[in-house]
Amino acid sequence: MLPIEVNSAEFTSIAKNEYGEVVESKISDTFSELILSHELFSAKLTLHGGHVLNWQPKGHDEVFWMSKKAQLENGKAIRGGIPICWPWFGPYNDAGNHGFARTSLWQLGSIDINSAGIKVELVLEGEKRSESWTHKFKVTQILMFSNSFSQQLEIENLSNQDFQFSNALHSYFSVSSPENIAIPDLNSAYFDDKIKSIQGCTPSDVFNCVGPIDKIYHHNSSMTMFDKGWKRAIEIKKSNSTQWVLWNPGKDIAAGMSDIHQQGEDEFVCLEAANTNWVIVPKGEKVSLSQEIQVYKL
Ligand SMILES: O=P(O)(O)OC[C@H]1O[C@H](O)[C@H](O)[C@@H](O)[C@@H]1O
Numbered sequence: 001m002l003p004i005e006v007n008s009a010e011f012t013s014i015a016k017n018e019y020g021e022v023v024e025s026k027i028s029d030t031f032s033e034l035i036l037s038h039e040l041f042s043a044k045l046t047l048h049g050g051h052v053l054n055w056q057p058k059g060h061d062e063v064f065w066m067s068k069k070a071q072l073e074n075g076k077a078i079r080g081g082i083p084i085c086w087p088w089f090g091p092y093n094d095a096g097n098h099g100f101a102r103t104s105l106w107q108l109g110s111i112d113i114n115s116a117g118i119k120v121e122l123v124l125e126g127e128k129r130s131e132s133w134t135h136k137f138k139v140t141q142i143l144m145f146s147n148s149f150s151q152q153l154e155i156e157n158l159s160n161q162d163f164q165f166s167n168a169l170h171s172y173f174s175v176s177s178p179e180n181i182a183i184p185d186l187n188s189a190y191f192d193d194k195i196k197s198i199q200g201c202t203p204s205d206v207f208n209c210v211g212p213i214d215k216i217y218h219h220n221s222s223m224t225m226f227d228k229g230w231k232r233a234i235e236i237k238k239s240n241s242t243q244w245v246l247w248n249p250g251k252d253i254a255a256g257m258s259d260i261h262q263q264g265e266d267e268f269v270c271l272e273a274a275n276t277n278w279v280i281v282p283k284g285e286k287v288s289l290s291q292e293i294q295v296y297k298l
Contacts, residue, residue: 011035015111020118022111030074034108036118040147043118045081048074050106050122050141052082057147060295063234065174065268068261077102079259080172080268082151084141087133087165089245089276095132098170101139104129109140117146127159135163152290157281165281168245168274169291171236175269176229178209178248183226183271186246189219209269211250216243216276225271231298238273240289245272 015022020038027033033053036043044053054064066080077083077098085098092099101124109121120143127136136159142152157163175181186206192199194214222237223244247270249257254265273291281287 015113017113019115020113022113022118022120027072031072033072034120036120036145038113038118038145040117041145041149043145043149045120045143046072046078047106047108047122048072049078049102049104050084050124050139051078051102052143052149052151053078054081055145055149055293057149057295060232060297061230062174063149063293063295065172065264067259067264069259069264071259074105075103079257082172083170084153085166085168085170085272085274086139086153086155087135087137087163087167089166089168089274093132095130098168099133099165100129102170106141117144119144125158133163133165135159135161137163148292148294150290150292152288154286154288155281156286157283160283162280162282164278166275166278167241167289168272168276169238169241170245170270170272171291171293172268172270173225173234174267175209175225175227177266178211178213178269180227180229181209181225181269182206182228183209183223183246185221185223186217186219186244189217189244191218192216206246209246209248211248211265212253213246213248213250215246216274217246218242219244223271225269226298228298233296233298235294235296236271236273237292238290240287241273241275241291243274243276245270245274245276247272 033046043055070079083102086101106122112119122141125138128134138156140154144150
C-alpha cells in the first residue's frame with residue numbers, strides 16, 4: 001500500500017468556498033497559524049492560546065498590535081493580539097499571571113465561511129489543568145470575523161461543585177501613539193490604580209494613554225477609543241464584563257520585558273473587557289461573555 005500523501009507545503013488550505021478561505025501556515029514544528037481571507041477583511045489566529053493575532057477590516061489598517069518579539073511557541077503567552085486571560089486575571093497563588101487559557105492548545109471546533117464573514121469556533125476543555133484551579137470545564141470561543149469583529153466565550157462548569165473565575169479579553173489595540181488616544185467614556189468611571197495600589201479612585205479625565213498606566217475601571221458598557229493621529233475610532237461593546245482594564249507599560253517597564261521590541265510600548269494601548277473580581281458558575285451551568293469591535297474613520 002502506498003503511504004498516504006501528506007501535504008508537506010508550508011501552507012495548507014483547510015476550508016474554502018466562493019466567499020473566502022482559511023489556510024494553515026506552519027511557523028515552526030510546534031506552532032502554526034490560521035490565515036483567514038475574505039473580501040470584507042483579513043485576519044490571523046492560532047490554536048495556541050485560542051489567540052486572535054490580527055484582524056484588518058477592508059479599507060482600514062490593522063486593528064490589533066503584535067510585538068515583533070512575540071514568542072510564537074508552544075506554552076508561551078503571546079504579546080499582542082487578544083490573549084485570553086482565564087480562569088484568573090492577574091497573579092493567582094503561585095500560578096503566574098492570567099491563567100492557563102492563553103498558553104494552552106485549543107481545539108478547532110468548526111469553521112463557517114459565508115458572504116457575511118468567517119465564523120470560527122475554538123474549544124478548550126479539561127480538568128486539573130493547574131494545581132491552583134482544578135475544576136472540570138469547557139470553554140467555547142466563538143469568533144466572527146467580518147467588517148466588524150465579535151468574540152464570545154461560553155464557559156461551562158462540568159464539575160460537581162460551583163467554580164469561580166476572573167478573566168480579561170486582553171486586546172492590544174494598535175495606535176499612532178498612546179499620546180494621541182482619548183477614551184472619553186472612561187472619564188466618568190471609578191477606578192483602581194494598580195501602580196499606586198489605590199482602590200476606588202474618583203473619576204478623572206483620561207487625556208491620553210501614555211504609560212506606565214495600569215487601571216481597572218468599574219464600568220460595564222461600551223467604550224470608544226479615539227486616535228487623533230490616525231484619525232480613527234475603535235468602538236468596543238461588551239457583555240457580562242464588569243470592568244475595563246487600561247494598560248500600557250511605559251518605557252521603563254517595557255525595556256525590562258523581553259517580548260516587547262524597542263519602543264513597542266509607543267504603538268499600542270490595551271483596553272480589556274474584564275471581570276477582575278470572581279464570577280461564580282454554579283455546577284452544571286454556563287456563563288457567556290463577549291466583546292464586539294467596530295472601526296470608524298474620523
Ligand atoms: O505580562 P502579562 O502577564 O501579559 O501582563 C500584562 C498586563 O496585563 C494586564 O493589563 C494587567 O493589568 C497588568 O498588570 C499586566 O502587567
